[in-house]
Amino acid sequence: MILITHCFVSLNSLLSIYAAQLLGTLSPMPFADPRTVGTRLLGGVNYASAAAGILEESGRHYGERFTLSQQVINFQSTLTQMQGLMTRGNLSTYLAKSIAVLVFGSNDYINNYLMAPAYNSSFNYKPPDFANLLLYRYALHILALRRMGLRKFVILGLGPLGCIPNQLARGIAPAGRCVDPINQILGTFNEGLRRMVTQYNRNHPGSIFVYVNIYAIMGDMLNNPSTYGNYLSTHVLILL
Template identity: 60%
Template sequence: MSVANNGTLSVGLLVLVLLNYSNGVMGDPAVTGFFVFGDSLVDVGNNNYLSSMAKANYYPYGVDFEFGTTGRFSNGKTFVDFLARMLGLPYPPAFADPNTNGPRILGGVNYASAAAGILDESGQHYGERYTLSQQVLNFETNTLNQLRTMMGASNLTDYLAKSIAILAFGSNDYINNYLMPTYPSQFTYTPPQFANLLLNRYARQLLALYSVGLRKFLVAGIAPIGCIPSLRAQAPPGRCYDYANQILGTFNEGLKSLTDQLNNRCPGAVFVSFNTYAAVGDILNNPATFGFGTIDRACCGIGRDQGQITCLPYVMPCFNRNQFVFWDAFHPTEAVNAILARKAAYGSSSNYWYPFNLLNITLNQ
């Protein structure tokens, strides 16, 4: 099923803003911290500590991860795990883990929470989660205070200026809000109105992070969610849920415009977006080129397209996981995450980056 390229889905990779590119290896000691804000696509275990139905703290999640089951919604590494390694940094630990304090936070922290959205109400039927606004508060009121105590105000300013923030939000505002008849959003807003609501709320939180000292941002957007197994199960056989993909256009194009606005408005800051929609669409439209054989069902799940019920505890997943695009009803496999990270880090196509491609970022600093 062909995926139309309808917008800039920022799975931004600003993570590369001050990086040197040498022999295909990324890494720069000038990158001091790596702070991750987002949803289940980049959650590394925060929801393990919350009263939530959205958890991945059981096998087969983590079946291919070096540390086993951690709360990652993947068979292995997430997109940000690959980026951390490219930066030469450790995986940023989960904010909610009681051990995430003191020197352990110096390399960065991951605040991402499954079912979280840009809007506070998105995903509320899953129970507790750290929404975008709460994740920003967690950074401002907890992490910053600890860092200030450890390094002092002047050193903290330099540290934050050389750190990188990644934000990956938006999917739950559609999957677990706008597209659900139990939420009032679709009866209150047209798709463009809803997208603009999200962009306004997103901008407010990005400016809040800028105001406390962060300067390098990856703004993450939304992939073609109509092709995930959960939504394919609601579409005619053999098709993606086209309407879900179509309504993303205003948000993704607006996010690209927002990147411009923030770069103009915020002195000393760099905001970069990565077109995730195009990157994932390339894989779905040309799976064999990327080594995939199965794009229309999950490796782990139950029901039509293995997408109606996600992975159950201790149920054996498929064996050929590297040939599947989707791990469960909602999330990609580690193999896809690796490709997306490489595209973001080394990809030369201007379809992916805005406003800079990776190799030219250091020329614009």
């Protein structure tokens, strides 16, 4: 998911709503909404697409979707429209002040790597190698967005996917427990993403990259649900 606000770029519709509320802005308009044109673009655009992944093939069994690469292309088309709304200098300033929220990777596991034999990625890659493939492709697109003018990035890691209903329904784990082997294979991706953010902050002065440790946040919600209110543990599982 890519979400861009003031201009806010988001790739997850529910997250975009919460993020907009925190920033005191209206929820970004969906990219595919025919009303998302002209000055409406200036309030932010939500490029999210269900089942979309970093890899082109992830989620293909669901049919049409905007993959990460297509979402970057969609953002470029938004920029083309914005060029008619303001000068080049003003657009550069506008983009530099915008926040890009990127949430990718979950579908590459849920709707690809963990879906053998429908997908052969788990036969072709060991977990660390698959994670590194995702990180390599992800990095290319993040830097492409930066070249387009964005300077502020919020990048979310993966949550404990072994705790979501999609995986619990497989009956692999004991009742009431998460599928630990699935959670364990996510470490390479999350740690690699954290290192990437650190490196980008060092190598790209004038830009800000923030890594959000969703795994720890969601893990705390699952382990201490009463702290967050009634029924939260169920809601957390769904949101992941």
